[in-house]
Structures are given as structure tokens and as C-alpha cells.
Amino acid sequence: MFAKWGSVAYRRRWVVLIATVLLAVVGGVWGIGVFDKLSQGGYEAPSSEAARADKVAEEAFGRQNGDVIVIYRGDFANQLELKKIADHISGFPKDDVLKTVGPVPSDDKRQALVAITLTSGDSNEQIKQFEDIQKQLAVDGFSQQVGGLVPTQKAINDMSQADLTRAEMFSLPLVLLLLVIIFGGLVAASLPVVVGGLAIMGALGVLHGVAIFTEVNSFAVNVASLLGLGMAIDYGLFMVGRFREELAAGRTTEQAVGRTVASAGRTVMFSATLLVIALAGLLLFPHGFLKSLAYGGMSSVAIAALVSLTLLPALLGVLGHRVDKLAMPWRKKEPSERGWRRLSGKVMKRPVLVAVPIIGVLVALGAPFLGVQFGQVTEKVLPEGNTVRVATENINQNFSALSNTGFKIVVKGGDQAAVQDYLGRVKDIKGVGDVQPLGSDKGVTSASAGLEQDALSDESKQALKDVRALAPPAGAEVLVGGNTAMVSDSLDAIADKLPLMIALLVGATLILMFLAFGSVLLPIKAVVMSALSLSATFGVLVWVFQEGHGADLLGITPGPLESGIVVLMAAIVFGLSTDYEVFLLSRMVEARGQGATTEEAVTIGLAKTGRVITSAALLLVVVTGAFAFSQVAMMRFVGVGMILALVLDATVVRMLLVPAVLKLLGNAAWWSPGPLKRIQERLALHDEPVDDDFDDEVREPAAVG
Incomplete structure (x- = not known):
């Protein structure tokens, strides 16, 4: 199927090229309108008790929020x-x-x-x-x-847009420079950037369409930009690298395009599908914020893959050998693979000595995550000294009863004497400050209860449980809202859906990787490797952003992690881990299908993709790392987290741990039961094996230990 599409993309290259560019540009122009439709809300669970308390109070008294x-x-x-x-x-x-x-x-x-x-x-x-x-x-x-809430939202929105512009101005030139160094030529280096730009434009168009029908949080644009550019560069690097490899082997341009799409294109499609499914897991949660991030991420990744499989083959067909035009001096000879072959040989000589310490370090790095605490977006995501943050902290400290940080108590029904008695009992609860009635109308009484501690402290959370445990007035229903309640209810909603998301991620990875590679153990190994990488990343993030180690250096205020951002990071990091695993295993399985032994297949896979994966990770570090300098703490969290995840995954895990584990598994790594193998052969989207004459490649002295 992919080989046929490669042939079509080459024969109709001008039609494909023009149509893809027009669609992306039109989508991008129309997508500019999304900035006027973005919201700053969606952090609460809509059907929670806290949300219902707001709704009942608003129906009775109108909008009361300050x-x-x-x-x-x-x-x-x-x-x-x-x-x-x-x-x-x-x-x-x-x-x-x-x-x-x-x-x-x-x-x-x-x-x-x-x-x-x-x-x-x-x-x-x-x-x-x-x-x-x-x-x-x-x-x-x-x-x-x-x-207050609206000025805080405006400050976050303004800073996020400024950070996005600054990140793109910083990352795009640096990415282009690195691509020139990696590819050794201006023409080849420009192709992934073109794909990334079109992917972002197309994603903005999709987000504008989505925003017409539902709420889209402003951070969806940041995610679309980050993933659209990052994954387009990854996919472009993989596709262009394979095309140049085919040309260097003496194939014609048409053959090179067809073989590139049949091999690298197929891998790109599987990788993108896995990442889109990982991001689709965010749609399981009721929060508009998480759904928005899913819309931005899914659209950008899907469009990056589609552009890579349409525009890129067409462009390669037009360029042919001119893809190496404007080459740099160091491009006179192909990059050597000997270093990767030697690394593979050394790892497989002592696989236990390599695997055990790495696993131990990853588990140790993940240990702080066991003490994670979750919170929500507050004024503390703004820089210290920001006028809005200073004002809001002043309000919370000196006017706690009138701030939005206390409990909002709404009583439906019951006589006033019983309601007042109930409010008196609320005031007696440990951790609760002054209780002030706000009004009574239409059988509804509203009151505000101040807190003696921070709204997200353990004492305030316990006070919430105690207030909700109080017996309500006779014949009345009590709803408790406010920031503490909203965060607690939001976390409960996330906890309810999190097992479904994990099942989706794991299930999709196991099924799709089995269909791609025809092995039972390879998908299981991929899930375990991704879980190790993910836990280590989050452990370090908790150590820094929650416990405060190095917080002064990063310019952040330590505190609970924003639950929505943590879930987003989990989806992205798991998806990227699987993405690099697919890149690596695709060449190993390809070599295995041509008769290579396990050691030879691992060596070929590492030699052919090691440079590509590390280059892709480096480029994605530049794209996402720009957010580590964001003024908004939650985007800084994403930037630092992505740097950690990429460095760990693309180097330690993929280049060292995976080869060691495959050596220990031996031939069992490629095994699957007969019935499952027959199902895979019927369902898998595979083409005829691509012959790479591996015999000439692998049997070098340093290939295998």
C-alpha cells in the first residue's frame, strides 16, 4: 500500500505538491481567526459538586463572582x-x-x-x-x-502568546542551523522546516473549526506549535535521510521515492498513529482544558504526518539528486556508521552489566513521583513580582473572606434557622475561618467561608472533607464549591478516567506495534521502556517543581503540580518514547526479515537510526526547550520536562537499554504464536520486504560483539 502511494506521489508530484501547499496555506490563513476564539477556562470538571454549586448560586442570585x-x-x-x-x-x-x-x-x-x-x-x-x-x-x-481571576487569565494569556512568539523566533533559526549541520546541505535541511511550518498552519485551521463548536483553551495553540514543528522535523529527518540513502545506493529518483515511502513512510504513519492515540486519551477526561490540548496535539501530529507523506515525497520527486544542492564542505562523504556499530557491539557483549544499572537509575529517578501533589493553575504560575500576582496574593492574605480562595457554600431548601445553625457548625470546623452569608433568594442560601491556611494545603483539603461530611439542614441539599473544592473534584475526575487512558495507551501500543512488527515481546518491551522513561522524567520534575530543588535557578515558586499539564506530559512523553522505539525497531525488523541474526539486526537498526534518533531528539529539545524559558511556570514545566524526557529516552533508553534487552531476549524477541502471526499477516499494513543487501553492511569486524 505504501509503495503504491509512493509511486503515485512521484508520478503526480506537481499535483500533490500544489494541492498540499494550497490546503495548508488556506487553513493557516483561516486559522489565524482562532486567536479571537480561545478561552482561558476549562480547568474544572463540569459535573462536579463545585461546578454545580456555582450553577445553583448563579441561577438564584445571578453572577456573584468577583x-x-x-x-x-x-x-x-x-x-x-x-x-x-x-x-x-x-x-x-x-x-x-x-x-x-x-x-x-x-x-x-x-x-x-x-x-x-x-x-x-x-x-x-x-x-x-x-x-x-x-x-x-x-x-x-x-x-x-x-x-483576581480575569486579570490573572489575561496575564497568563498575554505571556503565553509572547512566549510562543519568542520561542518560535529562537527555535526556528537554530533548528535550521542544526539541520544544515546534520544534513550537510541547505536544500535538504529546509525540507523538514517547510513541513513543520505547513503542519502548524494546518493545525491552526483545524483548531479554528473546533473552536466554532466547543471551548478551546489558549494553550492548545502552544501545544499545536510545539508538536507540529517538532514531529514534522522528526518525520522529515527520517524520510529525507532514507531518500538520500536510497539515492546513494544507486536507485533512480522514482525508485528512491517509492522505497522511502514504503519503509520510512510506513514507520512515520505508525508512529504518528500511536502518538495521536496517546493524545486522544486526553479526550476521556471531562475537563475542557484537557480536551483542548488533545485537539491541538492530535491535529498538529496528524497533519505533520500527512504532509510528510504527501508534500515531502512530491518534493523529493521534484528535487531528485538536487536534494544535495548547496552542500556544505563536510558533506563530501557519507557519515560513518562505525561508531554506532561499535557501541552496539560493546552493549551486546555485556548486556546485563548495561541493563541492570540503567534500570536501577531510572527507578531511583522516578522515586520522588511517589510523593507527588496536584494543584491547579493559580496566580503562582506568573513570575514573582508580577503586578497581578502580587495583587492576588495581597487579596488572599488580607481579604481572605472576600477572595475566591475560600469555600462557597450553597444551601437549597430548609428553613433559615436550620441553615444558620448549619453555617455555625461550618465555622467550628478546624481550618475554616469566618463564615459570611452572601444572600438568600428563591429557596437558596449562599455563604462564603474563609480558610486559615492556603487553599490547596492539606489542612484546607481536610476541612473540605469535614464540611462535606456535616449533616445538612433538614430538607435541604448542601453544595460546597470554591477553589479547594474545584481542585479536589477535578483531581477525583482525573483519577476516575486515568485507568481508561492508561488502558488506551498500553492497548493501542501493544496492538499497533504487533501489527507493525509481528512480535509479541517487542510491544511489551516498548511499553515497559516507555514507562521507565516516563516515571524517571516525572520523578525529576517533582523533585524540582514541587520539592523546590533548583527552583531559584529556574525562577519558579515550588508547589503542587498542575494535574492537567501532568496528564498532557504523560501522553506526549509516552507517545514520543514509542515514536523513537518504532523508528529504531523498524530497521531492526527489516533486517531480521532479510535473514539477519538478532545481533546483526540490532547492529543494523542502531547503525541506521542512531544518528537519526539522536538528531531528531536534539532538534526537538531545541523546539520544546525554548519553553523552558517561558515566563509562565506551567509552560516552563513542559519545556524542562520535554528536555529531560528526550535526553533520557533518545540516548540512555534507546541507544543502550533497548539493544541490551534485545540481546538478552535473543530470538524470542521476534516470536509470536502461529495464530497471531497469521492474523498479523492478514491485517498488517506491510509491503514486500525492502532488500538492502544487508550482507555487505553488517559483517564488519566491529559489528557484533
């Missing part, structure tokens, strides 16, 4: 000063501001808080309304701080 919080500084022991602020805020435009609460003076009378509820409940519209009134917040004679 979307924007302003703290004014002055001498508020003087009632005239308070009146001056009250008169000023009464003039806010009614189209933007639904209501205001305050000014409420602090205990020392040096600060006064004003809570502003905006008319819209849509996060995009709220940011626009905040921008409309932002200049009107200033009052002559008073300094001010502006914080």
Missing part, C-alpha cells in the same frame, strides 16, 4: 475616603460591569477592596470587558493593585 479585584491604598479610617471610591466605581459602564461590592476596608484601614463582577460569563468576553474598564479603575489620590 471577576476583577481592586485594592486601593489610603487612609480608610476616614469615611470620606471610602465614599470617594464608592462614588467613582458607581460610574462604571453597565454594559461591562454587572455589579460591584465594596469598598471594604482592611483591618488596619490602610487598604480597601472593591470586587467587580462583569456582565459576561464567557472568559474571552470577560477579558475584553476588563480591558474596557481597566483605565477607569484608577482613582485620584489612591494607588492601586489589580488582581
